[in-house]
Amino acid sequence: MRPSGSGGIVQGVGFRPHVWRLANELGLSGEIANDGDGVIITAWGDAAALATLCERIAAAPPPLALIVAVEREPLPGLPMSGAFRIGPSRSGAVSTAIAPDAAVCPDCLAELNDPTDRRYGHAFICCTNCGPRFSVLESLPYDRSGTSLAAFAPCPDCARDYRDPAGRRLHAQAIACPACGPRLWLEDSDGSVRTADPVREAALRLQRGDIVAIKGIGGFHLACDATSEAAVERLRRRKARPDKPLAVMARDLAQIRSFAEVSPEEEAMLRSPAAPVVLLPRAGGRLAAAIAPGLDRIGVLLPNTPLHHLLLAAHAGPVVLTSANRSSEPQVTDNADARQRLIGIADSWLMHDRAIVNRVDDSVVRQDAHGSTMLRRARGFVPAPVAGGFDVASSVLAMGGEQKSSFCLVRQGMAYPSAPMGDLEDAGCFAAYRQTLAHWCELFRFRPEVIAVDQHPDYLSTQWGQALADTTGARLVRVQHHHAHLASCLAEHGLTPGNERSIGIILDGLGLGQGGTLWGGEVLVGGYAEVHRVAHLLPVALPGGARAVREPWRNAIAHLAAAFGEGWLDQIHGLPLADHLASRPVEPLLRMIALKLNAPPASSAGRLFDAVAALVGISPLEQSYEGQAAARLEALARPHLDAAGAYPVAIETATDPHILSFAPLWAALLEDMHRAVPPGMIAARFHRGLAAALTKEAVRAAGRFGCERVVLSGGVLQNAVLAELLRETLTGEGLRTLLHTRVSPGDEGLSVGQAAIAALTPAR
Ligand code: ZN
Ligand code: ZN
Ligand code: FE
Numbered sequence: 001m002r003p004s005g006s007g008g009i010v011q012g013v014g015f016r017p018h019v020w021r022l023a024n025e026l027g028l029s030g031e032i033a034n035d036g037d038g039v040i041i042t043a044w045g046d047a048a049a050l051a052t053l054c055e056r057i058a059a060a061p062p063p064l065a066l067i068v069a070v071e072r073e074p075l076p077g078l079p080m081s082g083a084f085r086i087g088p089s090r091s092g093a094v095s096t097a098i099a100p101d102a103a104v105c106p107d108c109l110a111e112l113n114d115p116t117d118r119r120y121g122h123a124f125i126c127c128t129n130c131g132p133r134f135s136v137l138e139s140l141p142y143d144r145s146g147t148s149l150a151a152f153a154p155c156p157d158c159a160r161d162y163r164d165p166a167g168r169r170l171h172a173q174a175i176a177c178p179a180c181g182p183r184l185w186l187e188d189s190d191g192s193v194r195t196a197d198p199v200r201e202a203a204l205r206l207q208r209g210d211i212v213a214i215k216g217i218g219g220f221h222l223a224c225d226a227t228s229e230a231a232v233e234r235l236r237r238r239k240a241r242p243d244k245p246l247a248v249m250a251r252d253l254a255q256i257r258s259f260a261e262v263s264p265e266e267e268a269m270l271r272s273p274a275a276p277v278v279l280l281p282r283a284g285g286r287l288a289a290a291i292a293p294g295l296d297r298i299g300v301l302l303p304n305t306p307l308h309h310l311l312l313a314a315h316a317g318p319v320v321l322t323s324a325n326r327s328s329e330p331q332v333t334d335n336a337d338a339r340q341r342l343i344g345i346a347d348s349w350l351m352h353d354r355a356i357v358n359r360v361d362d363s364v365v366r367q368d369a370h371g372s373t374m375l376r377r378a379r380g381f382v383p384a385p386v387a388g389g390f391d392v393a394s395s396v397l398a399m400g401g402e403q404k405s406s407f408c409l410v411r412q413g414m415a416y417p418s419a420p421m422g423d424l425e426d427a428g429c430f431a432a433y434r435q436t437l438a439h440w441c442e443l444f445r446f447r448p449e450v451i452a453v454d455q456h457p458d459y460l461s462t463q464w465g466q467a468l469a470d471t472t473g474a475r476l477v478r479v480q481h482h483h484a485h486l487a488s489c490l491a492e493h494g495l496t497p498g499n500e501r502s503i504g505i506i507l508d509g510l511g512l513g514q515g516g517t518l519w520g521g522e523v524l525v526g527g528y529a530e531v532h533r534v535a536h537l538l539p540v541a542l543p544g545g546a547r548a549v550r551e552p553w554r555n556a557i558a559h560l561a562a563a564f565g566e567g568w569l570d571q572i573h574g575l576p577l578a579d580h581l582a583s584r585p586v587e588p589l590l591r592m593i594a595l596k597l598n599a600p601p602a603s604s605a606g607r608l609f610d611a612v613a614a615l616v617g618i619s620p621l622e623q624s625y626e627g628q629a630a631a632r633l634e635a636l637a638r639p640h641l642d643a644a645g646a647y648p649v650a651i652e653t654a655t656d657p658h659i660l661s662f663a664p665l666w667a668a669l670l671e672d673m674h675r676a677v678p679p680g681m682i683a684a685r686f687h688r689g690l691a692a693a694l695t696k697e698a699v700r701a702a703g704r705f706g707c708e709r710v711v712l713s714g715g716v717l718q719n720a721v722l723a724e725l726l727r728e729t730l731t732g733e734g735l736r737t738l739l740h741t742r743v744s745p746g747d748e749g750l751s752v753g754q755a756a757i758a759a760l761t762p763a764r
Contacts, residue, residue: 008068009097009384010039012142014128016086017170018062019053023084026053030080033087034141044079063129063273064099066384086165089141097416098134098142098443100380101217101360103275103304105130107168112306118157123184123199123307124176124354127168130273134383135218136174138357140443144173148355155180182354184307189343199307202350203314211235213324213338213346217305218360218379219331220324220338222346223249227317232288235320238345240327244625245292247277247299247362249321251312256300259286259318265367274380275304276363291320294618294632299364304379311350323361328423330432333359358439359432360419369724370739376404377744378419383440386742386752387491388414390759397437397448397474398754399465401481401511401747402456403626407437408751409446410759415491416444417755420748424460434464448474452758454750455480456512477758481511481750482522483531485713488753490527492743497760500527502738503534503701505694505726508714509549509606509626509747510542518542520604520714521660523697525705528760534704535651535658535697537608538562539601541593548607551622552614552629553580557589558599559611563663571670572615580620605690605716608662609633612686615669616679627715634719637683641721644681647689651696658700660693691725699733711738715746 011034019032019041028045043050058070104112108125111117119125126132132147139146154162158177161169169175176182186198194201202212209231211224222239224231226248236242250256253267260280262270269278277299282292292298301321303309312319323331324342332338333356338349364376377386396410405424408417418436422429440446451474453465462478469476479487486504495502504524513519514533521537541558548554556577560568572578592599606627613629614620618636623629637644648664665686672682698710710730717723717739727737743749 008038009064009066009099010034012128012133012171012173013064013099014062014168014170014172015039015065017128017165017167018065019057020084020086020165022053022056028053028084029082031085031087034089042075042080043084044075063105064102064133066097068388086170097385097414098137098140098383100274100382100384101133101135102130102273102380103302104306104309105273108306109309112309119177121310122176122178122181123305123310123352124174124181125306126172126174126176128170128172129168131172131174132217132354133174135356135358135360135379136354137443142173143171147173148357149174149176151353151355152176152180152182182352184350184352187339187349187351189347198350199310200314202348203311205348206315206319209234210347211238211345213342213349213351214307214311214321215335215338215351215356216308218356218358219333220342220351221321222324222342223319223321225315225317226287226291226320229288229290232290232320235322236290239322241322242624243293243619243628245295245299246320246322247301247364248287248291248318249301249303249308249312250318251303251309253302255318256280256302259284260298260300263367265372269365269367269372270300270302272380274363275302276365276380277301277376279364279366279375287318294635296635296638297366301362307350307352321362328426329428330422331359331361359436366720368720368739370727370737371741373718373720373723373740374742374744375718375746376420376748377406377417377742382419383416385414385416387494387756390415390491390496390756392759394449394759395446396450396452396755396759397446397465397468398452398751398758399454399461400751400754401454401461402459404744404746404748405433405461406748406751407433407440407461408755409440409444409448410755411444411446415752415755416440417743417749417752420744430460433461448472450475450477450758452477452479452754454478454484454512454754475763477754477761479754479757480514480531482506482508482513482519482524482714483526484750484753484757485745486524486526486531486711486753487528487756488743488749489711489713489738489740489745491752491756492740493738497528501525501705501707502527502709502711503698503705503707503735504531504711504713505698505717506711506714507605507716507722509716510602510604513603518600518602518604520602520606520716521608522603523657523694523701525701525707528757533657534701535660537603537605538659538661539603540607541596541599542602542604542607543589543592543599545598545600549626552610552618553577553584553620554589555607555611556614556620557581557586558593559608559662560666561590561593563666571666575615575670575673576617577615577620580614584621605714606630608690609716609719612669612683615673616682618679627718630716630719633683633686634721636680637687637721640678640680640684641687641725644684644688646692647685649689649693651693653700658697660697665689687721687725691722691729694726695729695733698730698735702735708734709736709738713740713745713749717745
């Protein structure tokens with residue numbers, strides 16, 4: 001019997017002791033052993049007991065195991081005598097997946113809090129059901145010598161636990177106890193070190209408003225008291241992060257309920273072994289307002305390491321927990337680096353000597369009406385595969401995009417995306433990206449035969465992919481940005497070539513389209529092999545290029561000028577935007593647009609959101625993080641949706657592709673502004689207008705191409721209000737919708753789409 005198949009996770013997750021217990025319970029003889037492809041169980045006994053064994057393995061595997069297939073065949077020869085046992089590992093190429101890191105399990109948590117247990121209060125307690133995995137992994141196969149735990153020789157007691165098949169720590173590679181495990185200490189910026197009760201001291205410092213750097217499972221975090229406005233403001237100032245929302249860690253669900261609403265599905269996500277940040281509706285005013293300015297959702301997580309549990313038991317309230325880095329740099333993972341780079345940001349450092357080998361930031365998920373949406377896929381999910389069962393033999397490497405870039409390996413028909421690594425234009429992020437890629441190739445013994453890149457020649461990921469193709473001789477495939485978004489959603493849902501053709505509503509910031517134009521608001525029809533563009537938003541100038549992404553007022557002017565021509569300024573007379581523009585170089589900007597100088601036209605949905613946000617008064621002059629204006633517009637709209645009608649959008653159908661244009665929308669919106677309609681109502685009408693127009697186009701495309709499935713993807717569809725409106729209106733028209741759940745709709749998910757296109761499309 002073979003309960004894995006490639007891509008499953010059955011090693012390092014307590015699978016063998018689990019089966020050992022089951023088999024002994026059922027009175028079977030035989031053995032279980034790891035091999036390169038998974039585990040092999042040879043078992044003898046009566047037929048009913050053997051069937052029960054197979055059923056129970058498939059139905060109730062250990063918590064961190066992932067079973068892809070259970071294959072069963074009769075055994076030749078005589079039965080093995082004696083009791084069922086755990087056999088020695090057989091060598092061979094390793095093709096089972098590596099388990100992601102997992103939050104402390106309930107059994108370890110009970111021991112952590114039990115004064116009679118020898119691991120009482122030990123910040124590194126773990127077992128085969130929980131603890132660090134990928135983050136400490138240097139090489140395969142997964143055993144202690146290939147992890148950063150190799151530096152700690154187990155004491156005799158731990159060595160006994162490690163060999164005991166009846167316990168939870170049989171072959172638990174990260175096994176540790178106070179006698180032999182890693183050490184914890186608290187350090188000050190002057191280098192002084194405190195080893196006596198560092199957790200209690202850290203808690204006291206948090207209470208007095210300090211910022212404490214804490215070594216987490218996949219990187220350092222910065223923590224401060226989440227109820228203190230002054231502490232949160234200080235953290236923002238020091239980290240140079242003025243507005244971007246911060247995550248909050250709470251000790252338990254009761255504490256979360258004191259500031260947020262939690263549904264049963266959200267509770268399950270919070271408590272899952274991945275223990276991600278979950279975006280929850282804010283309720284009650286207990287947290288500092290500066291945590292998520294202008295937003296109605298708040299990112300919350302439960303403690304995921306024993307250290308977090310100990311710290312939150314000692315500190316009464318919730319804490320802000322944000323990845324430790326300067327603005328756009330990668331998260332700090334190394335002790336020496338933490339001391340150096342966080343100087344001037346942190347007041348003290350709660351750290352230890354278990355090295356982090358692989359950086360994995362916190363994951364972020366949200367529960368929506370259609371199910372969960374993955375907003376950042378990292379700790380607890382990476383490096384497990386997201387999609388698979390594809391009938392492809394070739395090894396594909398997809399390089400991803402430019403911002404929040406991830407790469408993705410396809411091996412033996414399974415897709416393994418990396419965690420996102422930030423904006424590659426930051427030198428530190430690009431270095432981390434190349435380093436991580438090199439490590440993954442080594443770890444998985446992976447040599448790409450095909451390399452997929454975005455069509456944009458300036459993306460550093462594209463250039464690096466080209467360089468790799470040159471040196472390895474791999475075939476290079478260029479994939480259009482929005483085609484990749486569409487394909488990423490098809491692939492995560494396991495749609496196979498021939499059955500995957502869909503309509504795609506792809507709403508995005510910017511991506512290079514066909515013919516050198518910039519796209520970002522597209523209705524496509526197609527599948528892995530090709531797409532056809534059936535409709536798009538009216539291309540509007542992007543005055544100043546990249547600056548238009550940071551400064552929403554530029555998009556407002558471009559959109560108003562496109563809608564009203566020269567008379568656009570009269571339209572905003574007396575509105576707040578007119579005052580804001582008084583201090584801006586409006587005339588030069590208009591000349592740039594007229595002369596088409598550094599003002600490329602773009603059919604971007606993201607920039608349309610920026611323009612609307614600027615008009616209703618949301619960060620009109622500058623946004624400090626990508627998508628800020630859109631996120632705040634979404635929050636404003638939410639309470640008004642039921643009462644709001646839709647703004648009209650004009651659809652030009654004489655052209656191919658059709659063009660959605662916004663002159664009537666702007667006219668109605670400006671009329672509302674002049675009548676002092678509340679901004680939330682205006683935001684809601686805008687969302688409804690856009691959803692209605694896109695739905696009309698999807699319905700037309702459905703009729704024309706005989707398709708009834710609509711994929712919703714692209715960074716703008718991280719907006720839950722827009723995604724849900726589209727889902728409702730499309731479903732109302734009898735169409736089926738397909739949304740992301742395991743891969744991000746944003747550019748982080750591009751690599752999965754690129755990989756699917758390159759893997760599933762015959763060589764072009
Ligand atoms: Zn455990
Ligand atoms: Zn020990
Ligand atoms: Fe994109």
